Amino acid sequence: MRATSSPQMETHTMKNEYDIQAETFLKKHGIKFHASYITHDSMDWDDKNTTRDIWRLSLTRGRKRYSTRFGQSIAECGKEPRAYSLLTCITKNDPGTLSDFCSEFGYDTDSRRAEKTYKAVLKDWKRVEAFFSPEEIAELQEVQ
DSSP: OEEEOOTTOBOOOSOOHHHHHHHHHHHHTTOEEEEEEEEEEOOTTSOTTOOEEEEEEEEEETTEEEEEEEEOOGGGTTBOOOHHHHHHHSOOSOOOSHHHHHHHHTOOTTOHHHHHHHHHHHHHHHHHHHHSOHHHHHHHTTOO
């Protein structure tokens, strides 16, 4: 795994069982993880008064690429995100219809915010489906 960060970023030196699980999954499927530091700011969905390190996290395999903007947890600011962080955050289930999504996550179906969130989750799901096989997605659901 290769990571690029700003000079002041720390790397995680001790691997825990979660890191090992994520790295094993990536190695088994020939996937490379890459992290690029962007800035320290607020995320679009976040409280505008809360800032965090923002990264571009990518998975690559051959000519395929999955990439996303990632807000590091406040507790982990100053440290590079791990592959585990990305694998546990990506959409691993089809969100279904807007009605299904709202019912599952407690949103009001008439909410514009719920619709915006649903569209973002659906978009991510389509990108996940394009990158991973159905068998890999099932296996990825076990990375916790």
